[in-house]
Amino acid sequence: MGGPAMALRWAARGRAPEQWAAERRRELEARSRQQWELASRSFARAAICCARQARWSARRVCxxxxxxxxxxxxxxxxxxxxxxxxxxxxxxxxxxxxxxxxxxxxxxPGAAGMRQRCEELRASREERRRTVAEQLLYEHWKKNNAELREVTLLSF
Structure with a gap:
């Protein structure tokens, strides 16, 4: 069962022999690593138990x-x-x-300066608002004042 028959068998499975071998090797390494971790945990747990037992038995004897x-x-x-x-x-x-x-x-120490700056900003904002309001009122007055309309119509 040489080359062509073997190649057909692996092709039917969908994997090459190299892929299968690599996968098998990874599985074995993972299993080995897991066994070492379990053994390590077991030894660590046993060491803790022995240390506690020694401490409990040694201090309370006499x-x-x-x-x-x-x-x-x-x-x-x-x-x-x-x-x-x-x-x-x-x-x-x-x-x-x-x-x-x-x-x-x-x-x-910086609180007084911050308060003063806050008041200055508030005053400037209020001043800008007041000038804009005055301008808008003036424009409204110009549009709605009947006497001004008559004067502007007579001047043309």
Whole structure:
């Protein structure tokens, strides 16, 4: 079953032998990679379990009630120190935020300049609006004034 018969068989399947071999190789590599990942996860999980077991069994073997009480008091003291530090940091952060808000609302050095610039822009905008309105009123008056129409008709 040499060349032509083999070529016909692969042509009937729609793939060349090289494509089939490459696909097979990719599948094997993917399966191998997946097996390595599973083994790696298993070893990592086992290492975590062993470390926890060692810690749990080593610390509690020979502890007296006085030691347990002292450790609990130390833990409570550390917790209270941490809470005090966090309260202080939170207070400082609130003060900084309040100062920043005061500065942005108008307590800062640039606030007066910004207010003045805002007033100037508002005044110029109002002045432009007023001149446009006057011009429009004048044009309307010229169009609708009967005396002016008579004067313009007599002058021609």
């Amino acid at each position: 502890r007296s009630p006085a030691t347990v009480r002292r450790e609990a008091e130390e833990a409570a003291a550390r917790l209270e120190q941490r809470r005090a530090r966090l309260r202080r940091l939170l207070g400082e952060e609130r003060e900084a935020l309040a100062a920043e808000l005061r500065e942005r609302r108008g307590g800062g």
